[in-house]
Amino acid sequence: VGIAARHGEAIDLIGRARGTRLGLPPLPVPADNPLTREKVALGRKLFYDRRLSLNGTVSCAMCHIPEQGFANNEMATAVGIEGRTVRRNAPTIYDVAYLRRLFHDGRETRLEHQVWGPLLASNEMGNPSIGAVLASVRAADDYDGLFEAAFPDRGLSMESVGQALSSYERTLVTGASAFDRWHFGGDEGAVSADVKRGFEIFRGKARCSVCHTLGPGSALFTDEGFHNTGVGYAVSMGHPANTQRIQVGPGTYLTVDSAVVAQVAKPVPADLGRYEVTQRPGDRWKYRTPPLRNVALTAPYMHDGSLATLREVIAFYDRGGVPNEELDPLIRPLDLSEAEVDDLVAFLASLVGEDVDALVADAFAAPIGDVR
Ligand code: HEC
Numbered sequence: 001v002g003i004a005a006r007h008g009e010a011i012d013l014i015g016r017a018r019g020t021r022l023g024l025p026p027l028p029v030p031a032d033n034p035l036t037r038e039k040v041a042l043g044r045k046l047f048y049d050r051r052l053s054l055n056g057t058v059s060c061a062m063c064h065i066p067e068q069g070f071a072n073n074e075m076a077t078a079v080g081i082e083g084r085t086v087r088r089n090a091p092t093i094y095d096v097a098y099l100r101r102l103f104h105d106g107r108e109t110r111l112e113h114q115v116w117g118p119l120l121a122s123n124e125m126g127n128p129s130i131g132a133v134l135a136s137v138r139a140a141d142d143y144d145g146l147f148e149a150a151f152p153d154r155g156l157s158m159e160s161v162g163q164a165l166s167s168y169e170r171t172l173v174t175g176a177s178a179f180d181r182w183h184f185g186g187d188e189g190a191v192s193a194d195v196k197r198g199f200e201i202f203r204g205k206a207r208c209s210v211c212h213t214l215g216p217g218s219a220l221f222t223d224e225g226f227h228n229t230g231v232g233y234a235v236s237m238g239h240p241a242n243t244q245r246i247q248v249g250p251g252t253y254l255t256v257d258s259a260v261v262a263q264v265a266k267p268v269p270a271d272l273g274r275y276e277v278t279q280r281p282g283d284r285w286k287y288r289t290p291p292l293r294n295v296a297l298t299a300p301y302m303h304d305g306s307l308a309t310l311r312e313v314i315a316f317y318d319r320g321g322v323p324n325e326e327l328d329p330l331i332r333p334l335d336l337s338e339a340e341v342d343d344l345v346a347f348l349a350s351l352v353g354e355d356v357d358a359l360v361a362d363a364f365a366a367p368i369g370d371v372r
C-alpha cells in the first residue's frame with residue numbers, strides 16, 4: 001500500500017459500511033444510534049474540526065491522523081493541547097466499531113460516550129465542560145441546522161455530539177486485506193508463500209492467535225481480554241522495554257535506547273493498565289489485546305508506543321517479553337529463526353485493508369473547521 005496522495009475524494013461511507021467486507025463480521029450498530037447520512041456527515045465534520053478544542057488548535061484527527069493509519073506514526077505517546085503530554089499511544093480507529101472494550105485499559109464500552117474523554121481531558125482537547133464544547137459548536141455558523149437535521153428530536157446536545165462522532169467512526173471499517181482474500185476468500189494467489197508460513201507460525205509455534213484470535217468466518221485478531229506482556233511492568237520498574245523512536249528534526253527520526261531517552265526527557269506518568277479500572281492487584285500492567293488489522297500502518301506499537309517496528313515487536317515476544325510475577329504464561333521465549341521472524345512480519349503486513357487509501361482520500365475531502 002503506497003502513501004495516499006494528498007487529494008480529497010469523498011466516498012459513499014455509509015453505503016460502504018452497510019455492505020459486507022471479507023474477513024469482518026457485519027458491522028455492529030447500536031439500536032439507539034442507527035447510521036444515517038446526516039449523522040455520518042456531521043460526525044466527519046466534527047472529527048476534523050479544531051474548534052472542538054479549548055483554543056481551536058486540536059482536532060480528533062490530529063492524534064488519529066488519517067494518512068498515518070488513523071493513529072500517529074511520529075510519536076510514541078500522544079501530545080495534546082499546548083504540547084501537553086499524554087501518557088499513552090494513540091491507537092488506530094479503523095474498525096473500532098467492533099470493539100466492546102475501548103482504550104488500552106478497556107475502561108469505556110461505548111463509542112458514544114468515549115468521545116467525551118478526549119474532549120474534556122485537560123491534556124488532550126482541554127475543554128473545561130460539556131457546555132463549553134456545545135457553546136463552541138453553537139457559535140460556529142457553519143453548523144447551523146446540521147444538528148437539527150441529523151437529530152430532529154434533540155438537536156445539539158451531549159448525546160448528539162457523541163452519536164454523530166461515533167457514527168462517522170463506525171464507517172471507518174476496513175477488511176478484504178490480502179490475508180482475508182486468501183484465508184477467508186480461498187484465493188491462493190492473494191498472498192505470497194512467506195505470508196502463509198508466517199500465519200502458520202502465528203497460529204502454531206508462536207501461539208499468537210490464542211490472544212490475537214480468529215473466528216471461522218472472520219477475524220478481529222483480539223480476544224478483547226487483558227494480558228500482561230511485561231511492557232507496562234518494564235516501564236514502571238525503570239527497565240524500559242526496548243528502544244524509542246524520537247524525532248530529531250522535521251521528518252528525521254532516530255531509534256535510541258529508552259534508557260537514554262529517560263535521561264533527557266520528562267518521564268511518562270505511571271501507568272498500571274487494567275488495574276486502574278478494577279483495582280485488582282493481579283490486573284497490574286495488563287492491557288487490552290489490540291486488534292492487528294492494518295497494524296503495518298500504525299507504528300509505533302504497544303500502549304506506550306515503546307516498540308518502533310513490527311520486527312521489534314516480534315523480537316520482544318521472541319525473548320519472552322519482560323519477565324515479572326504476573327507475566328501471562330503464553331509469553332515465553334519462542335526461539336524463532338531469522339526466517340521465521342521475516343515470515344511473521346510478512347503475515348502482519350498482509351492485514352492492511354483493501355480500501356484504506358479510499359478512506360484516507362475521503363478524510364482529505366472532509367471540511368476542516370476554521371480557527372477562531
Ligand atoms: C491528544 C491526542 C488525542 C486526541 C486529540 C484524541 N485522541 Fe483519541 N486517543 C488518544 C489516545 C492516547 C488514546 C488511548 C488512550 C488510553 O488508552 O487511555 C485514544 C483512544 C481513542 C479511542 C479508543 C480506541 C481503542 O482502540 O480503544 C477512540 C475511539 C478515540 N480515541 C477517538 C477519538 C475521538 C472521537 C476524538 C475527538 C473527539 C479523539 N479520539 C481525540 C489520543 C487522542
Ligand code: HEC
Nearest residue numbers: 206208211227231287288289290301302303313317328330
Ligand atoms: C498473552 C496474550 C498475547 C499473546 C500470546 C500475543 N500477544 Fe500480541 N499483544 C497482546 C497484548 C496485551 C498487547 C498490548 C500490550 C501493550 O499495549 O502494552 C499486544 C500487542 C501486540 C502488537 C502491537 C499492536 C499495536 O497496535 O500496538 C502486535 C503487533 C502483536 N501484539 C503481535 C503479536 C504476535 C506476532 C504474537 C506472537 C508472536 C503475539 N502478539 C502474541 C497480547 C498477546
